[in-house]
Amino acid sequence: MRTGADYRAALRDGRKIVIMGGGAIEDVTTHPATAAMVEQYVAWYDRHHDPEWADILLAPPDARGRRVPWAYVLPKSSAEVRAIGCSIDKTIFLSAGNITHTPQYGHLIQLGVLTAAETRNAAPHHTANAMAYRDHIAETGRFLTFCGGAAIIGQRMQPNPADRVAVKKVRETDKGMIVRGRLGMHTSPAYAEDVYVGSLTGLEIDGHPAGFIVPVNAPGVTTLCRKPAARDPNPFVAPLSNRYDELDGQMWLDDVLIPWERVFAVDPAPEAIPRWLRWHHLYGWLAKAEFTLGLALALADAMGLKQHDATVEYLVDIVVEVQTVRSCITAAELDPEFTPMGYCVPNHAHLAAGGISLFQARQRITEILRIIPGSSLVVAPGDSDLAIPELAEGLEASFGGGGYSALQRSALLQLAWDHVSSALDGRESAFELHASGGLPGWRAWLRRSFKDYNGLANAVLTSIAIDMPAIDVGGIGTAPVAARRTVASPPAAKS
Amino acid sequence: MRSGADYREALRDGRKVFVMGEGRVDDVTTHPATRAMIDELAAWYDRHADPEWADTLGAPTDDQGKRQPWAFTLPRQSDDLVGLGRSFAKTLFLGAGNITHTPAYGHLIALGVRIAVEEHSAGPEHVARVEAYREKIARTGRFLTFSSGSAPIGHRLRADPAERAALKVVRETDAGIVLNGRVGMHTSPAYAEDVYVGSLCGVQIDGHPASFIVPVGAPGVTTLCRRVAAREANPFIAPLSSRFDELDGQLWLDDVLIPWEHVFLVDISPEPVARYLTWHHLYGWLARAEFTLGLGLAVADAMGLKQNGATIEYLIDLIAAVQTMRACQTAAERDPEFTPSGLCTPNHRHVSVGGITLFKARQRISEILRIVPGSSLVVTPSDADLGDAGLAAGLEEAFGGGGYSAAQRAALLQLAWDHVSSGLDGRESAFELHASGGMPSWRGRLRKSFDRYDELANAVLRQLDLAMPTIDMSCIPAAPMTPRRVNAPPEPKK
Numbered sequence: 001m002r003t004g005a006d007y008r009a010a011l012r013d014g015r016k017i018v019i020m021g022g023g024a025i026e027d028v029t030t031h032p033a034t035a036a037m038v039e040q041y042v043a044w045y046d047r048h049h050d051p052e053w054a055d056i057l058l059a060p061p062d063a064r065g066r067r068v069p070w071a072y073v074l075p076k077s078s079a080e081v082r083a084i085g086c087s088i089d090k091t092i093f094l095s096a097g098n099i100t101h102t103p104q105y106g107h108l109i110q111l112g113v114l115t116a117a118e119t120r121n122a123a124p125h126h127t128a129n130a131m132a133y134r135d136h137i138a139e140t141g142r143f144l145t146f147c148g149g150a151a152i153i154g155q156r157m158q159p160n161p162a163d164r165v166a167v168k169k170v171r172e173t174d175k176g177m178i179v180r181g182r183l184g185m186h187t188s189p190a191y192a193e194d195v196y197v198g199s200l201t202g203l204e205i206d207g208h209p210a211g212f213i214v215p216v217n218a219p220g221v222t223t224l225c226r227k228p229a230a231r232d233p234n235p236f237v238a239p240l241s242n243r244y245d246e247l248d249g250q251m252w253l254d255d256v257l258i259p260w261e262r263v264f265a266v267d268p269a270p271e272a273i274p275r276w277l278r279w280h281h282l283y284g285w286l287a288k289a290e291f292t293l294g295l296a297l298a299l300a301d302a303m304g305l306k307q308h309d310a311t312v313e314y315l316v317d318i319v320v321e322v323q324t325v326r327s328c329i330t331a332a333e334l335d336p337e338f339t340p341m342g343y344c345v346p347n348h349a350h351l352a353a354g355g356i357s358l359f360q361a362r363q364r365i366t367e368i369l370r371i372i373p374g375s376s377l378v379v380a381p382g383d384s385d386l387a388i389p390e391l392a393e394g395l396e397a398s399f400g401g402g403g404y405s406a407l408q409r410s411a412l413l414q415l416a417w418d419h420v421s422s423a424l425d426g427r428e429s430a431f432e433l434h435a436s437g438g439l440p441g442w443r444a445w446l447r448r449s450f451k452d453y454n455g456l457a458n459a460v461l462t463s464i465a466i467d468m469p470a471i472d473v474g475g476i477g478t479a480p481v482a483a484r485r486t487v488a489s490p491p492a493a494k495s
Numbered sequence: 496m497r498s499g500a501d502y503r504e505a506l507r508d509g510r511k512v513f514v515m516g517e518g519r520v521d522d523v524t525t526h527p528a529t530r531a532m533i534d535e536l537a538a539w540y541d542r543h544a545d546p547e548w549a550d551t552l553g554a555p556t557d558d559q560g561k562r563q564p565w566a567f568t569l570p571r572q573s574d575d576l577v578g579l580g581r582s583f584a585k586t587l588f589l590g591a592g593n594i595t596h597t598p599a600y601g602h603l604i605a606l607g608v609r610i611a612v613e614e615h616s617a618g619p620e621h622v623a624r625v626e627a628y629r630e631k632i633a634r635t636g637r638f639l640t641f642s643s644g645s646a647p648i649g650h651r652l653r654a655d656p657a658e659r660a661a662l663k664v665v666r667e668t669d670a671g672i673v674l675n676g677r678v679g680m681h682t683s684p685a686y687a688e689d690v691y692v693g694s695l696c697g698v699q700i701d702g703h704p705a706s707f708i709v710p711v712g713a714p715g716v717t718t719l720c721r722r723v724a725a726r727e728a729n730p731f732i733a734p735l736s737s738r739f740d741e742l743d744g745q746l747w748l749d750d751v752l753i754p755w756e757h758v759f760l761v762d763i764s765p766e767p768v769a770r771y772l773t774w775h776h777l778y779g780w781l782a783r784a785e786f787t788l789g790l791g792l793a794v795a796d797a798m799g800l801k802q803n804g805a806t807i808e809y810l811i812d813l814i815a816a817v818q819t820m821r822a823c824q825t826a827a828e829r830d831p832e833f834t835p836s837g838l839c840t841p842n843h844r845h846v847s848v849g850g851i852t853l854f855k856a857r858q859r860i861s862e863i864l865r866i867v868p869g870s871s872l873v874v875t876p877s878d879a880d881l882g883d884a885g886l887a888a889g890l891e892e893a894f895g896g897g898g899y900s901a902a903q904r905a906a907l908l909q910l911a912w913d914h915v916s917s918g919l920d921g922r923e924s925a926f927e928l929h930a931s932g933g934m935p936s937w938r939g940r941l942r943k944s945f946d947r948y949d950e951l952a953n954a955v956l957r958q959l960d961l962a963m964p965t966i967d968m969s970c971i972p973a974a975p976m977t978p979r980r981v982n983a984p985p986e987p988k989k
Contacts, residue, residue, distance in 0.1 A: 294951030301966045327845040331822040334829035350822035356815045411959045456789030464906045471796045
């Protein structure tokens with residue numbers, strides 16, 4: 001595993017990054033809009049060299065005594081899935097669930113691409129190419145992120161339907177294909193080294209839907225990131241927002257060469273690529289919910305409410321949601337599925353139920369954390385206020401006591417505010433309603449992964465004493481996921 | 496395993512059973528109020544001899560080539576729980592989740608009593624007593640049911656607090672204790688052979704809370720069952736109600752001798768006894784929810800709605816609830832806990848959230864099944880109406896077609912109605928809000944079994960760049976379960 005310093009150096013690769021409201025960024029490792037997140041990724045790599053993290057992040061020694069990071073293991077058993085899950089769980093909590101894309105996530109993307117290629121049963125070189133790229137990122141720690149391949153709104157409004165795609169193939173050469181176009185929302189492109197672009201582009205290879213990988217710094221690539229979430233520059237007031245803004249973005253491709261070995265024939269089924277990704281998404285949401293629970297518990301202590309019955313009931317409300325998701329993940333890992341090639345996949349039926357449960361609970365979880373501290377949450381001072389001589393004594397009297405200084409209690413309240421009432425929180429909420437298909441997507445995956453339609457429908461008929469028709473409702477489970485919504489272009493203006 | 500006929504015969508044991516509204520029942524195996532359930536329980540026994548059920552109900556073959564029923568297995572590992580759980584799921588579904596007490600449940604009670612006795616540290620002879628009883632029911636198939644031991648309302652409102660307990664010890668003898676009193680609601684006493692009466696009964700032996708097992712057929716025992724859930728006599732209209740009414744009841748003891756070997760010293764809390772029971776309760780609720788989903792799917796087919804977008808969304812609402820519970824059960828069995836003596840128990844953290852999920856969803860689940868069929872659910876005919884010469888042609892036209900005869904479609908709609916709009920359904924809803932403590936107890940169990948309070952509270956503090964106090968939240972899980980509510984007797988008149 002490379003070091004954080006290696007990763008930081010690798011980002012100085014000539015990439016063309018523009019940040020909305022901030023213009024072009026010469027060096028993402030030093031620019032104020034991006035430097036903090038780069039440091040988080042640096043820490044992600046360095047943690048793999050920290051002995052205290054070894055048993056969480058590294059697999060047991062192999063025959064040669066080497067310990068492979070769980071982040072890059074091809075899981076073949078439930079135990080391996082459990083261990084990978086534990087490594088995701090422990091690291092994603094560190095950012096309160098805000099860092100959803102890591103190099104480990106990149107490896108899960110490529111596992112999905114590999115499985116999609118295998119499932120598609122295209123020519124053997126497609127599978128070999130997918131495996132070679134997986135091996136490459138496992139060996140180098142190269143950071144891959146994911147883009148579905150959907151077009152941006154302007155392209156979808158093009159009058160000519162043929163122009164409503166994200167990317168077009170300009171030409172093919174012996175080396176690869178030249179593509180041009182603009183790709184919609186994806187996360188962390190400023191920090192990643194490669195982007196996987198999915199089959200929503202409509203591109204095909206050898207008659208199969210195609211996905212491809214494009215380096216962020218490839219000639220012709222421009223990455224356009226959204227504005228950073230508005231935040232107070234003081235880390236005391238915004239301890240999370242100042243560190244964990246992943247910056248979603250778009251990607252513009254201007255005659256970019258994609259080598260053939262980075263173009264993969266993939267299965268277009270909605271389960272194909274995200275096989276492991278939804279599991280990671282759910283860990284991210286669980287981390288955010290657990291962080292909320294941790295804050296609620298800490299505030300119950302800091303506000304002297306841990307024996308207050310109504311507060312304890314609010315805490316149990318959050319415990320219910322957290323533990324339900326944890327139980328679903330536990331079931332998914334201990335009752336897994338296997339791909340035809342023998343890779344172990346968390347069971348989607350259990351995962352989908354957990355995801356839906358969290359979608360239904362997330363706003364309530366947030367609201368409870370706003371309730372528990374009382375109005376002190378709204379009026380808590382910053383460290384600079386506490387340092388003003390004419391305010392210090394009064395603020396200490398107002399916010400100190402009960403085992404906490406005013407500074408300590410304020411720090412905790414500011415952390416809670418930043419977690420559930422900041423622009424970063426708003427971004428997370430909006431993002432997650434779209435990034436993995438939102439609640440409709442998760443319901444559709446449950447519909448497709450639930451296996452007992454005909455079993456249950458016909459089983460109830462045994463309670464009826466007359467002959468009944470055999471029921472076939474299997475079509476509910478096999479029906480395709482609802483098509484992505486289409487944008488209706490306005491009628492062309494009359495001249 | 497004994498046969499259903501053996502079980503039926505065993506119930507002719509001189510028991511004194513009353514059913515409210517019916518009077519004295521001389522023979523529960525033949526009385527119209529009770530015989531249908533006895534046939535169901537007889538079928539439960541006979542199913543164990545049915546080769547088609549062997550792989551579901553029988554544990555893997557042992558060294559001597561014998562297959563022990565899962566129902567009477569001592570679980571030692573996760574795989575045992577998975578096998579037990581599957582046997583519960585498959586059999587409970589047959590009663591649409593209405594038959595919640597079976598001999599398998601009785602064995603789980605005995606397992607829980609063993610855990611409670613072990614936790615109470617009353618001594619090895621007490622553990623040996625309960626294990627001997629457990630082995631006996633495993634060997635004989637004897638059917639045990641459960642009462643927490645709480646008193647009926649009249650006792651609880653007595654003026655003298657010393658008189659408010661369910662039972663009193665009349666005397667102790669060399670053979671056992673002689674008890675007098677009345678024990679409140681429990682399920683299936685008319686069909687069981689023994690009742691476990693928990694420590695809420697107020698009996699104490701040598702300063703220890705005591706629980707005991709009393710045979711339903713013992714001299715001095717009277718079983719008083721509630722009224723039968725109102726139902727149509729016609730099984731076409733009431734295919735579930737006419738078969739699956741467990742009949743909850745009270746137990747009156749009039750100088751009943753309880754042999755010492757059936758007296759068990761335990762803590763006052765019933766929670767250790769319920770170690771496996773809540774898991775079984777959740778399987779019962781899951782069976783009911785799955786039956787509702789099965790009906791939702793079947794009705795979607797019968798009503799030509801299986802491709803209707805809104806109907807499918809309703810069905811996915813049901814699936815989400817069902818699958819969440821299944822996931823919780825899977826996690827509970829595959830991520831289990833172990834008692835100090837090596838019994839493998841379902842993890843209560845996972846079981847609890849499954850139960851809470853269902854408590855929150857159950858009314859909505861029922862409502863969806865009332866929605867999916869449309870108003871045909873309300874006006875569907877019976878077989879008698881369909882057989883009426885003056886109505887038959889019109890009803891066939893009104894309810895037949897699309898691959899279903901009017902009789903078939905009506906049968907399915909009547910089944911749905913009986914499942915979610917009948918007196919039996921109302922009883923089930925009211926019963927489950929009390930039987931295992933209701934939502935407050937399930938939340939209490941989660942509060943006590945969740946084990947990451949301090950870890951999470953202190954972990955978030957690491958985001959702050961200053962020294963913070965170490966947080967101790969152990970008071971939350973350590974707090975006792977919410978005490979049972981106390982009924983306040985009126986102030987004595989001056």
